[in-house]
Amino acid sequence: MPVYRLNKNEISFPDPVLARPDGLLAAGGDLSTDRLLLAYTHGIFPWYNPGEEILWWCPKERFVIFPGEIHISRSMKKYMKKHELNLLLNRDFEDTMHRCRMKREYEQGTWITDEMETAYSRLHQAGYAMSVEAYEDGALAGGLYGVCIGRCFFGESMFSEKENGSKTALIAFASLLEQHNFVMIDCQFPTEHLQSMGGRTILWEEYVRLLEQGEASLHS
Numbered sequence: 001m002p003v004y005r006l007n008k009n010e011i012s013f014p015d016p017v018l019a020r021p022d023g024l025l026a027a028g029g030d031l032s033t034d035r036l037l038l039a040y041t042h043g044i045f046p047w048y049n050p051g052e053e054i055l056w057w058c059p060k061e062r063f064v065i066f067p068g069e070i071h072i073s074r075s076m077k078k079y080m081k082k083h084e085l086n087l088l089l090n091r092d093f094e095d096t097m098h099r100c101r102m103k104r105e106y107e108q109g110t111w112i113t114d115e116m117e118t119a120y121s122r123l124h125q126a127g128y129a130m131s132v133e134a135y136e137d138g139a140l141a142g143g144l145y146g147v148c149i150g151r152c153f154f155g156e157s158m159f160s161e162k163e164n165g166s167k168t169a170l171i172a173f174a175s176l177l178e179q180h181n182f183v184m185i186d187c188q189f190p191t192e193h194l195q196s197m198g199g200r201t202i203l204w205e206e207y208v209r210l211l212e213q214g215e216a217s218l219h220s
Contacts, residue, residue, distance in 0.1 A: 003020070003024055003025075003026060003027050004018070004025065004026040004027070005026070005027060005028050006026050006027065006028040006029030006054075006056070007028070007029070008028070008029055008030050011029075011032070011034050011035045011038055012038070013025065013026060013038065013039060013042060013044055013056065014026060016042055016043055016044060016058040017204075019057070019058040019059070019060065021060075022059075023057045023058060023059030023060070024055060024056075024057055025044060025056050025057060025058045026044075026055075026056040027053055027054065027055050027056070028053055028054060029054055029056070030054070031046060031054065031115060031116065031118075031119035032119075033119075033122050033123055033126050033128075036119065036120075036123055036128075036147070037123075037128060037149070039056060040128075040147050040149055040154055041149060041211070041215060042058070042211075043058050043062070043186075043207060043208070043211055044056050044057065044058045045057055045058075045154065045188060046116075047111055047188075048111060049111060050110075050111070050113050057188075059188070059189065060203070060204040061201050061202070061203060061204070062186060062188070062201065062202055062204070062207040063186075063187045063188060063189055063190040063191075063194065063199055063200070063201050063202075064184045064185060064186055064187060064199065064200065064201075064202055064207070064210070065174065065184070065185040065187060065194065065197065065198055065199045065200075066183075066184055066185075066198075067174045067175070067177040067178035067182050067184075067185060068174075068178045069198045070170070070171055070174035070175070070197060070198050071196065071197050071198035072171055072197075073196070076164065076167060076171070079164055080168065080171075083136045083137050084136070084137050084138070085134060085135065085136055085141075085168055085172065086134070086135040087132065087133070087134055087135075087169065087172040087173065087176065088132075088133045088134075088135065089130060089131070089132055089133075090124075090130055090131055091131065091133045091143075092131070092133075093120075093121065093124045093129065093130065093131040093145065094117070094121055094124075096131035096132075096133060096143045096144070096145050096159070097112065097117055097120060097121070097131065097145050097156075097157075098117065099143070099159040099161075100112060100143075100144070100145060100156070100157035100158060100159045101117065101157075102159075103159040103160070112157065120145070120147075120156070123147065128147055128148060128149060129145065129146065129147050129148065130145065130146065130148050131143060131144070131145040132144050132145070132169050132170075132172075132173045133169065134165060134166075134168040134169035134172060136162055136165070136168065139161075139162070140161050140165075141160070141161055141162040141164070141165035141168055141169070142158065142159055142160040142161055142162065142164075142165020142166040142167075142168060142169050143158070143159060143165070143166070143169045144156075144157065144158040144159070144166060144169055144170060144173070145157060146185075149214070149215060150214045150215040150216070151180070151181055151182045151183050151213075151214040151215075152182065152183060152184055152186065152210070152211060152214035152215065153177060153182060153184070153185045153186070154185075154186045154188075155185055155186065155187050155188070158170065167197065170197060171197075182214070183210045183213050183214040184210050184214065186207075187199055
């Protein structure tokens, strides 16, 4: 199947149902705020290696966490009881995103380039991207960042400065999202780490329904 070429001068995407079986939908375009917002509201996201052109993905099976279904293991519950834990939102978006980048570069390589950091910082300034930071006994333990549109959160990356730091941030954040009636945390692709925390795969039709449900709050 062909990969659709995007025009930088036209902010549009092909129908997501035209994505290849591996989820690749299109290439090219830019990371402008308007294009990123159009992408996320249709279940599309950028993901590409440094030095490559921008690649846009829309897998038909989506890996999500429903906020009310976050799984807390017995050992994690014990860990959380031993420490004073606090959650902050948007403590320092740029710093949190950069910490995610540095951790990934050190461990396995990263797609978080200078271009991506600049683009998501603009998205944050526009009110559509946010960072989440967990503190353990007064010290930064871990965090994550992503895109927030309506009552849908699209997770991008996580980091840990202490053992269980990213887990602590995700657990506390999921509880907060549940309180505010968020419909899902879109994790995009499955990982063992997120599966252990309650993530599961859903079909495209259910995913679209959740998108529509979450974005309906934008117009209410």
